[in-house]
Amino acid sequence: xxxxxxxxxxxxxxxxxxxxxxxxxxxxxxxxxxxxxxxxxxxxxxxxxxxxxxxxxxxxxxxxxxxxxxxxxxxxxxxxxxxxxxxxxxxxxxxxxxxxxxxxxxxxxxxxxxxxxxxxxxxxxxxxxxxxxxxxxxxxxxxxxxxxxxxxxxxxxxxxxxxxxxxxxxxxxxxxxxxxxxxxxxxxxxxxxxxxxxxxxxxxxxxxxxxxxxxxxxxxxxxxxxxxxxxxxxxxxxxxxx
Numbered sequence: 001x002x003x004x005x006x007x008x009x010x011x012x013x014x015x016x017x018x019x020x021x022x023x024x025x026x027x028x029x030x031x032x033x034x035x036x037x038x039x040x041x042x043x044x045x046x047x048x049x050x051x052x053x054x055x056x057x058x059x060x061x062x063x064x065x066x067x068x069x070x071x072x073x074x075x076x077x078x079x080x081x082x083x084x085x086x087x088x089x090x091x092x093x094x095x096x097x098x099x100x101x102x103x104x105x106x107x108x109x110x111x112x113x114x115x116x117x118x119x120x121x122x123x124x125x126x127x128x129x130x131x132x133x134x135x136x137x138x139x140x141x142x143x144x145x146x147x148x149x150x151x152x153x154x155x156x157x158x159x160x161x162x163x164x165x166x167x168x169x170x171x172x173x174x175x176x177x178x179x180x181x182x183x184x185x186x187x188x189x190x191x192x193x194x195x196x197x198x199x200x201x202x203x204x205x206x207x208x209x210x211x212x213x214x215x216x217x218x219x220x221x222x223x224x225x226x227x228x229x230x231x232x233x234x235x236x237x238x239x240x241x242x
């Protein structure tokens with residue numbers, strides 16, 4: 001029987017790559033989350049199905065706690081508890097701290113950090129009740145480990161995710177549910193398309209940006225049987241940046 005896995009932010013970039021990698025791996029029924037880009041999500045859905053996966057779309061704003069709860073509870077009532085969750089959805093709103101207004105702070109923290117709680121809160125107890133173990137993988141960032149100029153809000157949210165994941169890992173370990181983070185560096189996505197490529201590349205020992213598929217590979221490993229004894233860890237995919 002396939003294991004049910006929710007992937008948030010699955011419509012593009014790293015989330016899309018993760019969805020297609022897990023579809024290719026086989027053994028998973030996928031719930032592909034999107035917020036507003038339903039056309040892109042449908043494209044990922046079709047690709048996942050071509051790879052042999054049973055998949056469907058869930059649409060909600062992860063910063064809207066009641067909407068998330070309602071959507072996930074309805075889905076679990078229909079399809080059963082999730083065995084795994086990949087927390088990928090997130091936003092950024094970059095600016096030097098003196099220019100960082102309260103809306104930019106709130107939007108990033110409410111989406112990235114509150115989203116961790118909003119998504120997992122309805123899911124964890126049903127996972128535990130299944131008594132089948134499970135996997136939780138949270139996407140954080142090199143910014144959450146080392147900080148980054150112009151990203152005080154983003155770095156705070158991603159560092160918070162690391163702390164939350166490490167604590168949750170301790171609570172769920174006795175249930176054989178692992179909780180880990182994957183921390184990408186500079187990856188070729190819409191979020192990095194405006195960066196000065198040649199300048200940034202010089203800061204990366206491997207002298208290139210990463211690919212979404214390389215992040216997906218780390219997530220795939222953590223979701224697999226070979227990672228059953230790995231929990232409370234942060235795996236960096238950053239080309240040696242830190």
